Amino acid sequence: MLSIWETDSFYFPTDILIIGAGLTGLNTAIEIKSRKPGLSIRVVERGLFPSGASIKNAGFACFGSLSEILDDTKQIGEQKALERVQTRYLGIQKLLTRVSPSDVDFHKDDGYEIFTEREASLLKDCKDAIHDINAKLSTLLGFEPYEFTSNTFGFDTTYPLLKIKGEGALHSGKLVTQLLQKAKSLGVIFNFGFDIKHINSQGTLWYVSNGSKEFSAHKVIVATNGFSKRLIPEEDINPARGQLLLTESIPGLKLKGTFHAHEGYFYFRAIGDKILLGGGRNVDRENENTDSQEVSGVIQSALEVLLYKVIMPGKALRIERRWAGTMAFGNNNEKDPIIKELHTNLFVGARLGGMGVAMTPMLAEKLADLVLK
Ligand SMILES: Cc1cc2nc3c(=O)[nH]c(=O)nc-3n(C[C@H](O)[C@H](O)[C@H](O)COP(=O)(O)OP(=O)(O)OC[C@H]3O[C@@H](n4cnc5c(N)ncnc54)[C@H](O)[C@@H]3O)c2cc1C
Known part of the structure; x- marks a missing residue:
């Protein structure tokens, strides 16, 4: 007792x-x-x-990409999809009243959505929707978040990038x-x-x-x-594994911002002169519905394909570490x-x-x- x-x-x-x-x-x-x-x-x-x-996690302080809004609109309707973006945006503002941005290494360097060569139709959907969604979001956020911009990062794609203004990253x-x-x-x-x-x-x-x-x-x-x-x-409330990898140092790496690829299922950013890359659970969804903290070969290979083919084409890189964490989704995602x-x-x-x-x-x-x- x-x-x-x-x-x-x-x-x-x-x-x-x-x-x-x-x-x-x-x-x-x-x-x-x-x-x-x-x-x-x-x-x-x-x-x-x-x-x-x-x-x-990867420390993205993000509120949503245009392709995610289009995808969410199919499931929950446009109004709710836009409100979801607004809630996240307000959440980041609220968080930054709770902690000092410099104490958590918060940087607002904007985000970018990448379209690879096989994503021409997604790019077209985004081009068709950008004006309308920007106008609607400007009333909710106070600014128009999306803007096409050229690919100045050397990613292996001939398509422009879609900038997400106001997106940031921090030290988790x-x-x-x-x-x-x-x-x-x-x-x-x-x-x-x-x-x-x-x-x-x-x-x-x-x-x-x-x-x-x-x-x-x-x-x-x-x-x-x-x-x-x-x-x-x-x-x-079902467990869903998320996996990451971190490269070793890449001398001269210039990657300012946060990046999303393949409809937001993949994401990456720089941590100093290393690349932190994660996501890919859509590649093997069934096996990723787990709270196991092990990494899997299938997902890690998918991450490496993006790394070597699109992000750093032709570069010989070494992976410093790989890890996994557990998120949650409903039965129907x-x-x-x-x-x-x-x-x-x-x-x-x-x-x-x-x-x-x-x-x-x-x-x-x-x-x-x-x-x-
Ligand atoms: C790989 C990965 C990358 C991600 N990247 C990002 C990102 O860049 N940006 C972003 O915004 N979000 C990201 N997320 C999502 C984000 O991390 C989660 O949405 C968020 O951390 C959830 O917070 P939580 O407190 O609800 O859950 P958790 O952080 O999982 O907290 C739950 C806590 O409960 C404890 N616990 C569990 N069971 C028990 C028990 N029985 N008794 C006592 N304690 C218990 C756990 O140990 C844990 O500390 C990512 C997630 C993963 C997995």
């Missing part, structure tokens, strides 16, 4: 307990604590540090560190290395347990994204997050695919509205 001191000082019930210290958990803790400083909040994380997608590790510090400075309690296996309610409290120890709280928020199936299997009360005082904020950097500050707002209502 716990001593009276342990119970008094460490294991006491909090007003709110958040499971998962990724961008969702951290932004939600900060959002709630900023609105209600008197509430006690505990964040419980299974890793020794935050260890989900938030610390595995510094972002998580800054959010952690901010949350701690507001009085949020963190418990790392606690892998929650069970969530149960008793009386007015919810209990979360790792099998041997437990914490309790009046309200619990599940913010475990791609790992949520283990805790709340009934929800339509839905990418809007689920924000809801599952049972009285048990909430979920999860199902983030790409663009979590931009989406989590806004998700946290909605989640806080719901939890504090």
